[in-house]
Amino acid sequence: MMEEKSSEETALNVMKGIESKHDGMTYVAPKKFRKKQKQQIDIRQLASEVREGKRTSLSKAITLIESSNAEHKVLAQNLLQELLPYTGNSVRIGITGVPGAGKSTFIEAFGTMLCNMGKKVAVLAIDPSSTISGGSVLGDKTRMENLSRHENAFVRPSPSAGTLGGVHKKTRETMLLCEAAGYEVILIETVGVGQSETYVRGMVDFFLLLVLTGAGDELQGMKKGIMELADGIVVHKADGDNVEKAKNTVREYQKILHFLQPSTPGWQSKALAVSSYEKTGLEDVWEMICSFEKQMKDSGYWYTRRQEQTSDWFHSMIYDHLIDSFFGKKENKDLVKQLEEKILQGKLTVTQGIQELFKDYDS
Amino acid sequence: MMEEKSSEETALNVMKGIESKHDGMTYVAPKKFRKKQKQQIDIRQLASEVREGKRTSLSKAITLIESSNAEHKVLAQNLLQELLPYTGNSVRIGITGVPGAGKSTFIEAFGTMLCNMGKKVAVLAIDPSSTISGGSVLGDKTRMENLSRHENAFVRPSPSAGTLGGVHKKTRETMLLCEAAGYEVILIETVGVGQSETYVRGMVDFFLLLVLTGAGDELQGMKKGIMELADGIVVHKADGDNVEKAKNTVREYQKILHFLQPSTPGWQSKALAVSSYEKTGLEDVWEMICSFEKQMKDSGYWYTRRQEQTSDWFHSMIYDHLIDSFFGKKENKDLVKQLEEKILQGKLTVTQGIQELFKDYDS
Known part of the structure; x- marks a missing residue:
């Protein structure tokens, strides 16, 4: 089931971002991956290689999951959906x-x-x-x-x-x-x-x-x-x-x-x-x-917990998204800071701070 | 400093909502308070009575803080701001x-x-x-x-x-x-x-x-x-x-x-x-x-912790507000439920669920 290991393939799979700091690493998949990107990534092919247990393909799949490139993100989710079963x-x-x-x-x-x-x-x-x-x-x-x-x-x-x-x-x-x-x-x-x-x-x-x-x-x-x-x-x-x-x-x-x-x-x-x-x-x-x-x-708790973990994950991602997209706007971040200062100086109650912060936001 | 206690005044101050379930309570402030509402609440007067340690006034102030009436909420915050120092x-x-x-x-x-x-x-x-x-x-x-x-x-x-x-x-x-x-x-x-x-x-x-x-x-x-x-x-x-x-x-x-x-x-x-x-x-x-x-x-940790507690309170109120106002919309709540079901059935990845949920929301 496991393929022969070449000098380009080892189980220690280090990310591109880390690689530069640790030369001597034998993992070169990112380079191959960059080449592959130009040739378009075949998601069905990659999914089937991952399922076959090909380690280089698994590494590629993980690098795709970790990529912050918008196009990669879509591909990564398609790949993951393919593999979910x-x-x-x-x-x-x-x-x-x-x-x-x-x-x-x-x-x-x-x-x-x-x-x-x-x-x-x-x-x-x-x-x-x-x-x-x-x-x-x-x-x-x-x-x-x-x-x-x-x-x-x-x-x-x-x-x-x-x-x-x-x-x-x-x-x-x-x-x-x-x-x-x-x-x-x-x-x-x-x-x-x-x-x-x-x-x-x-x-x-x-x-x-x-x-x-x-x-x-x-x-x-x-x-x-x-x-x-x-x-x-x-x-x-x-x-x-x-x-x-x-x-x-x-x-x-x-x-x-x-x-x-x-x-x-x-x-x-x-x-x-x-x-x-x-x-x-x-x-x-x-x-x-x-x-x-x-x-x-x-x-049966094994399965119950896993379902709960997935639900919790989804909900915590929702919360993170709401909070990140609010604080991602500079005007919100600045206003929070200003209001917080006033609150700590005793000039404003916390509830007033919240009212002030959301007075335009909720409309 | 403490005034005489009449049958209408005791230190056990029970809320209106609880009162009905526990008759025999001697506290009647809510009634007085309802009367007072009609006469308009003088916030400066109430603040000064609270500061004097008048227990009936403190009870009134708390009832005001606990009120869900929109007008009361504004008055309550004005009162609190007055008293913050x-x-x-x-x-x-x-x-x-x-x-x-x-x-x-x-x-x-x-x-x-x-x-x-x-x-x-x-x-x-x-x-x-x-x-x-x-x-x-x-x-x-x-x-x-x-x-x-x-x-x-x-x-x-x-x-x-x-x-x-x-x-x-x-x-x-x-x-x-x-x-x-x-x-x-x-x-x-x-x-x-x-x-x-x-x-x-x-x-x-x-x-x-x-x-x-x-x-x-x-x-x-x-x-x-x-x-x-x-x-x-x-x-x-x-x-x-x-x-x-x-x-x-x-x-x-x-x-x-x-x-x-x-x-x-x-x-x-x-x-x-x-x-x-x-x-x-x-x-x-x-x-x-x-x-x-x-x-x-x-x-100095006494003061540091109190400042941190106030900041944390403000931030947790911000989070609560963001989450409540999102889930307060029925269409969001329903969509979360639908997506969660698909995720638990393995038809959708969590990330795809998040993308689907927020595709119109963030624009």
């Missing part, structure tokens, strides 16, 4: 972690294990920080090297620009493309910035949180509310001298999880010790996810 | 609790203690459930009987109708009116429904959570994320046989709080045992709040 057949897993928890090491080890089991694994990333830092979660080409070389893997960093809402949308659509290409496990990595975890929780079936040993100390640096999103907690780096400490930490987390409402109704979130270095505990994580899948499919 | 001089305390924690008993005991210390105390309530149940948090006239009779207290239930956004807005504005009337402590009670705690956290300085003994069991019923909003936790009903259990529960909560990020940067949230029945621990709660106030005023 073939989406949904994967386990969607969100992965986040406290700083230093070793997310990419874990994804590399966990993903490789799944690939060796014969699963097709796609790794995507949401990286809202990249607009600020100019970097990307997966921008460092030394990361996930083994996984990205595996014939069953597809590794794709996030776009390096755009609003979080946009990244959010594109990651969802990229996920659908990967599903149409036959990927059975989608790992979505997120960094703990802004609302990214909430966005990812809203697009996956299972949400995994990576932590380090010594819960008491490190929880201080943990983002508020993040533990309550998790269906599973991995106490990572449970190796060498750390094994005993990790076991204690697992117990501590189990206790805290017991205090919290489950992220998924009907599922008691669990904590597990894992060493990506010694390759221990990785099977337990997969077993946990499989038992989650079975239980949720039996209860 | 005299607002802000209170400690704003949000109070929530798990079901059965005894919120009103606590507020009665705590408020009465503060009143006896010479503080002027206003009690407001946000009750989004009242639109469903037809009841109100403070609707039961046997509740807070002693406190509402105290000359230093002012007790006002929430409007019995309207969207949560509306209640939210009106509670904020009611709080400002109470401040202008010289109330030094504002207690805002909320029930654990929907987003009400988040709204209240967004309008108060200090947020207090009431719980019962036996953290392990009862936390199961606790709303997700609520502990992370709390600056203080009161383990309530710490009396009789419960005293030892309460002490253990306090320790358990202290431990959990240690694991969570503080609700207020720079403040370590605390747990305390309180009996409203035996009147123990109430002073400790007030001391905790005073030390919070001192610390936050010293660091």
